[in-house]
Amino acid sequence: MERFILRLKKLKKISFLLLLLPSIVLASIPVKNTPIPGGIAVIDFKTNSTNPTAFYNTTQLYVQRIKDQHWQVLVGIPLMEKSGKKTIKVQDATTRSFDFEVIEHSYTEQHITLKGKKKKYVNPNLAHMDRIKKERPILSSARKVFSNNTLSTGLFIRPINGVTTSPFGLKRFYNNQPRRPHTGLDYAGDIGAPITAPADGKVILSGEYFFNGNAVFLDHGQGLISVYIHMDKRLAKQGQQIKQGEIIGTIGQTGRATGPHLHWGIYLNQTVVNPNLLMGKLL
Numbered sequence: 001m002e003r004f005i006l007r008l009k010k011l012k013k014i015s016f017l018l019l020l021l022p023s024i025v026l027a028s029i030p031v032k033n034t035p036i037p038g039g040i041a042v043i044d045f046k047t048n049s050t051n052p053t054a055f056y057n058t059t060q061l062y063v064q065r066i067k068d069q070h071w072q073v074l075v076g077i078p079l080m081e082k083s084g085k086k087t088i089k090v091q092d093a094t095t096r097s098f099d100f101e102v103i104e105h106s107y108t109e110q111h112i113t114l115k116g117k118k119k120k121y122v123n124p125n126l127a128h129m130d131r132i133k134k135e136r137p138i139l140s141s142a143r144k145v146f147s148n149n150t151l152s153t154g155l156f157i158r159p160i161n162g163v164t165t166s167p168f169g170l171k172r173f174y175n176n177q178p179r180r181p182h183t184g185l186d187y188a189g190d191i192g193a194p195i196t197a198p199a200d201g202k203v204i205l206s207g208e209y210f211f212n213g214n215a216v217f218l219d220h221g222q223g224l225i226s227v228y229i230h231m232d233k234r235l236a237k238q239g240q241q242i243k244q245g246e247i248i249g250t251i252g253q254t255g256r257a258t259g260p261h262l263h264w265g266i267y268l269n270q271t272v273v274n275p276n277l278l279m280g281k282l283l
């Protein structure tokens with residue numbers, strides 16, 4: 001009898017703890033509204049429809065149901081977007097417009113010197129240019145994938161535990177030549193250390209490319225795509241379904257990399273956004 005009461009007490013304790021936790025099964029990704037270049041604008045709307053769609057210019061956007069008729073659009077804002085008023089369209093039984101304001105944000109500068117063998121990545125020769133041209137459409141069509149299903153829910157988790165060596169959005173210069181700002185997060189790590197999927201998804205690309213080296217692209221649904229670049233080994237095959245936490249490759253320094261690290265990028269409506277936002281952080 002005593003034992004039974006003890007067990008009951010334990011059960012009570014557990015159910016009390018469960019009550020304290022936020023909802024365990026999240027049907028959406030809780031992203032904070034960050035309407036800056038490289039950020040994500042979160043736009044709330046109400047609808048009776050079970051499959052509303054949304055567009056920024058002609059690009060289809062990520063929509064998620066929060067609760068009942070409360071829905072949200074996640075809009076990835078291009079790094080080069082000018083500040084000011086922007087408009088998206090939401091379609092259900094009718095078409096409605098929603099405005100949002102892009103706020104200016106200045107990212108810091110970084111100067112990188114590439115020497116010796118790695119110099120080819122600053123001024124590629126003709127053969128390299130040929131290869132780059134061939135790879136460009138493959139990479140760009142992978143970034144444009146829009147699968148209608150939501151493949152992941154809840155917050156993303158870090159793909160490796162290393163320190164951030166290069167933040168998202170850095171304005172970069174290679175041997176003093178200006179290049180595109182940093183389109184992802186760089187994490188330091190040892191060659192061969194495992195890289196895990198930050199969320200459920202499907203492998204839409206797994207290959208070896210001039211700049212990216214060994215790379216894997218994961219589709220999380222509705223134009224939300226994550227990329228893993230400069231890998232040593234790719235352990236995920238094209239078409240494979242991946243669960244959050246599953247190993248997809250290992251840390252390397254293939255392609256245009258000055259040392260072993262993971263470059264982690266996130267695309268939303270074909271636009272690079274700060275991966276930290278998918279992990280519930282502000283920047």
Ligand SMILES: [Zn+2]
Nearest residue numbers: 184185186263
């Ligand atoms: Zn990087």
